[in-house]
Amino acid sequence: MLALRLGTxxxxxxxxxxxxxxxxxxxxxxxxxxxxxxxxxxxxxxxLKQNPHIxxxxxxxxxxxxxxxxDLSHINSRAxxxxxxxxxxxxxxxxxxxxxxxxxxxxxxxxxxxEDLVGVNASVACEVAHAASAVCPGALLALIxxxxxxxxxxxxxxxxxKGTYDPNRxxxxxxxxxxxxxxxxxxxxxxxxxxxxxxxxxGHTGRTILPILxxxxxxxxxxxxxxxxxxxxxxxxxxxxxxxxxGLGSATLSMAYAAxxxxxxxxxxxxxxxxxxxxxxxxxxxxxTEAKFFATQLILGPQGIKENLGLPEMDDEExxxxxxxxxxxxxSIENGIKLGMEMACQS
Amino acid sequence: xxxxxxDLSHVSQKGxVTGFTGDVxxxxxxxxxxxxxxxxxxxxxxxxxxxxxxxxxxGVAVRVATAVSNACPGALLAFIxxxxxMIVPTAAEVLKAHGVYDPRRxxxxxxxxxxxxxxxxxxxMxxxxxxxxxxxxxGHAGITILPLLTQCQPKFKRGLEExxxxxxxxxxxxxxxxxxxxGKGSATLSMAFAGxxxVxxxxxxxxxxxxxxxxxxxxxDLTEAPFFASPLELGKYGVKRYLPLPQMSDSERExxxxxxxxxxxxxxxxxxxxxxxLKELEKAAPxxxx
Numbered sequence: 001m002l003a004l005r006l007g008t009x010x011x012x013x014x015x016x017x018x019x020x021x022x023x024x025x026x027x028x029x030x031x032x033x034x035x036x037x038x039x040x041x042x043x044x045x046x047x048l049k050q051n052p053h054i055x056x057x058x059x060x061x062x063x064x065x066x067x068x069x070x071d072l073s074h075i076n077s078r079a080x081x082x083x084x085x086x087x088x089x090x091x092x093x094x095x096x097x098x099x100x101x102x103x104x105x106x107x108x109x110x111x112x113x114x115e116d117l118v119g120v121n122a123s124v125a126c127e128v129a130h131a132a133s134a135v136c137p138g139a140l141l142a143l144i145x146x147x148x149x150x151x152x153x154x155x156x157x158x159x160x161x162k163g164t165y166d167p168n169r170x171x172x173x174x175x176x177x178x179x180x181x182x183x184x185x186x187x188x189x190x191x192x193x194x195x196x197x198x199x200x201x202x203g204h205t206g207r208t209i210l211p212i213l214x215x216x217x218x219x220x221x222x223x224x225x226x227x228x229x230x231x232x233x234x235x236x237x238x239x240x241x242x243x244x245x246x247g248l249g250s251a252t253l254s255m256a257y258a259a260x261x262x263x264x265x266x267x268x269x270x271x272x273x274x275x276x277x278x279x280x281x282x283x284x285x286x287x288x289t290e291a292k293f294f295a296t297q298l299i300l301g302p303q304g305i306k307e308n309l310g311l312p313e314m315d316d317e318e319x320x321x322x323x324x325x326x327x328x329x330x331x332s333i334e335n336g337i338k339l340g341m342e343m344a345c346q347s
Numbered sequence: 348x349x350x351x352x353x354d355l356s357h358v359s360q361k362g363x364v365t366g367f368t369g370d371v372x373x374x375x376x377x378x379x380x381x382x383x384x385x386x387x388x389x390x391x392x393x394x395x396x397x398x399x400x401x402x403x404x405x406g407v408a409v410r411v412a413t414a415v416s417n418a419c420p421g422a423l424l425a426f427i428x429x430x431x432x433m434i435v436p437t438a439a440e441v442l443k444a445h446g447v448y449d450p451r452r453x454x455x456x457x458x459x460x461x462x463x464x465x466x467x468x469x470x471x472m473x474x475x476x477x478x479x480x481x482x483x484x485x486g487h488a489g490i491t492i493l494p495l496l497t498q499c500q501p502k503f504k505r506g507l508e509e510x511x512x513x514x515x516x517x518x519x520x521x522x523x524x525x526x527x528x529x530g531k532g533s534a535t536l537s538m539a540f541a542g543x544x545x546v547x548x549x550x551x552x553x554x555x556x557x558x559x560x561x562x563x564x565x566x567x568d569l570t571e572a573p574f575f576a577s578p579l580e581l582g583k584y585g586v587k588r589y590l591p592l593p594q595m596s597d598s599e600r601e602x603x604x605x606x607x608x609x610x611x612x613x614x615x616x617x618x619x620x621x622x623x624x625l626k627e628l629e630k631a632a633p634x635x636x637x
Binding site (some may be wrong): 236 | 350352353354356359374453459462463510523527532535539540
């Protein structure tokens with residue numbers, strides 16, 4: 001049950017224009033969701049079904065896609081919904097996709113770190129990479145499957161081996177770290193979280209997540225103690241939800257929200273609206289630091305990454321935090337590249 | 348519930364989220380609320396009709412209406428819980444027993460029937476579903492769902508056979524999803540979409556926006572059925588204005604005449620369920636009612 005108190009209102013048309021953008025090319029887009037029946041996949045597919053720029057929403061999972069597809073197909077928005085299952089269905093689901101978003105895989109349980117998921121979730125990465133090379137080599141790939149720090153290098157390595165790798169088109173979705181930062185800072189400053197903006201760089205687990213509070217707009221004015229506690233909370237927010245769900249999963253709803261926001265930005269970038277500069281943080285192939293993959297703010301365009309905005313200005317503490325986490329991130333990346341090489345030969 | 352609350356609380360939008368679990372905590376959940384929307388209850392399984400759900404879900408209506416009566420009697424109360432045709436009369440009866448009933452503030456959400464109508468008609472006419480406007484009146488189960496295709500804008504220009512098929516598909520669309528989910532539930536995502544759309548309209552009405560019109564199942568004098576879905580204008584206190592019954596063709600009038608006794612029967616069953624539950628509650632705790 002939902003009990004609501006009143007808030008401010010905005011007309012539906014203005015909200016749709018703000019969320020999805022208007023203008024730009026009239027090209028309609030095909031988006032595939034791999035893992036569409038899961039806890040993230042279903043709410044994510046629901047949110048994407050509402051994007052007026054998507055003409056085909058393709059759902060894939062191991063099983064039970066027919067029901068989810070029938071359900072979504074009744075929503076009065078443009079996209080037609082199709083569904084596919086199993087290994088054979090993956091290529092069909094992704095065929096000629098413009099964007100493939102991948103929430104598939106197992107979530108953490110209490111006590112697990114994201115890295116503990118590598119064994120089981122690496123195979124998801126492998127299958128998606130092989131399928132993408134075969135049927136949609138030009139697609140933008142947005143990976144949610146954890147541990148992102150390892151999964152993205154796996155996919156990159158396989159795509160490279162297949163000769164279909166474009167570093168501007170492969171993203172690890174870290175938007176949830178930005179969403180959480182905005183939510184927690186908004187609460188602290190007692191402002192609308194939507195008015196908060198800051199870069200969140202690095203990776204997507206524990207202390208590889210670096211919210212750059214010194215660059216926060218509006219200015220973050222906490223004590224040292226509060227600042228440390230806030231950074232820790234942002235870094236451990238995923239675990240906060242895993243523990244609250246007590247064995248029933250990890251963040252699904254907030255993840256779906258963040259991922260759909262990111263995919264909507266990818267779409268606005270593809271549509272190429274002249275009026276706006278679309279900036280998102282994501283974990284991508286990078287030479288910004290000595291880590292081969294690193295999340296920074298990016299300008300998105302018709303071919304994926306238009307420009308990497310590089311490292312933001314940082315204070316001394318933030319620079320230290322960056323230096324201290326780089327070895328950890330590099331180790332995860334090496335692990336991912338190694339796994340990717342082993343899996344590149346599989347078909 | 349605490350997990351879902353923690354999850355949602357991380358979303359970077361205004362509004363605090365708190366989670367509560369169990370019957371004991373129902374009143375604190377709704378205390379001071381302006382609006383209560385109820386999705387709780389069992390879904391249909393393949394082969395099940397909506398009225399078989401009453402045995403499981405009637406209690407939800409009684410418990411929620413009781414909590415609302417005690418903790419937020421002025422709130423707008425909107426039910427998704429099926430069977431809507433019975434659940435809403437049940438809730439009305441409980442609110443009456445507590446002396447807080449306002450027919451303008453109690454709703455059965457039928458928005459999904461409108462959503463489906465727009466989608467199926469849009470597909471049939473090869474236009475954007477958002478450009479389709481059509482009243483869907485009556486109730487929220489099978490033949491009680493009456494999409495008035497003759498009043499569709501833009502005009503629905505198809506023959507009698509296709510009109511019949513489309514009407515039937517809209518009426519049975521819920522079952523279509525129940526069967527596709529093969530035992531794993533009924534419509535959830537499209538229902539959440541439709542529910543959110545309706546709640547958004549309620550909020551616009553409360554906020555003073557003019558001309559917010561939705562089809563919704565409410566206490567009604569428009570027909571002989573005591574509860575009936577028709578287009579209404581929503582305002583600060585719930586229903587602001589009951590629009591007149593839309594025009595309809597002879598064939599649609601015939602369908603209306605057939606569904607009214609069903610709605611009447613559903614309302615009677617809902618009221619009976621409430622009265623029985625209230626008697627049992629009175630025996631258990633005589634001081635509970637005024």
